[in-house]
Amino acid sequence: MKFLAHINVMPKAELLDPQGKVVVKNLPNIGIDGVDDVRIGKHVTISLFAKNPKEANKKVEAACKKLLANVIMESYDFVIEEVE
Amino acid sequence: MKFLAHINVMPKAELLDPQGKVVVKNLPNIGIDGVDDVRIGKHVTISLFAKNPKEANKKVEAACKKLLANVIMESYDFVIEEVE
Structure with a gap:
């Protein structure tokens, strides 16, 4: 399965x-x-293959x-959508 | 009214x-x-005051x-939410 992750990396609020x-x-x-x-x-998009949404989530988190x-x-925070 | 805009600025797909x-x-x-x-x-958040959503949209676009x-x-693309 193919996934697309949309990641936001922001300076912490207290900084x-x-x-x-x-x-x-x-x-x-x-x-x-x-x-x-x-x-x-930063806004980062990652296109990746994974067996299931759980694995995709683990990879993006890492x-x-x-x-x-x-x-x-x-x-950082992210959302992952299945694209294929 | 106060608004928070979430903006993504990305390198164009063909580049x-x-x-x-x-x-x-x-x-x-x-x-x-x-x-x-x-x-x-880039991911940019802008906190701004505007009379209405239309004005907020115009400011963020500019x-x-x-x-x-x-x-x-x-x-770029953005979404605007009202926060107050």
Whole structure:
């Protein structure tokens, strides 16, 4: 079975996100006001084969923990859909 | 009204994503097989005030086009939820 995982990796809420702060500060300069917070992280899509949804979930969880997210500073969440 | 926008900015499908390719190549080394494609982009959350959902949508669309996405190489999509 083939699956597609949609993963979001974000800086943890209690940490500063300097890149996001810069965007907040600059949006008024391009005519966009009313924005009080911006946080910027990664969006990763993984296309993978697995025997069943449980195995797919296990693989994606491992990929997040071991490679995609720095769990000290980032949190992640994902959804998995079956595509074939 | 306060809104929270969840934006994904991804490299366009027809373009190479070298960062994603490196992840595909390295996942087997950490014991994760069966992955045939990985694409890496940005996930941005924007918290903003607007008079109504339509105005919120317009602001987020403008932020994406003018600042967050390079529309030559990246595509974006977003969902907006009302939070207050």
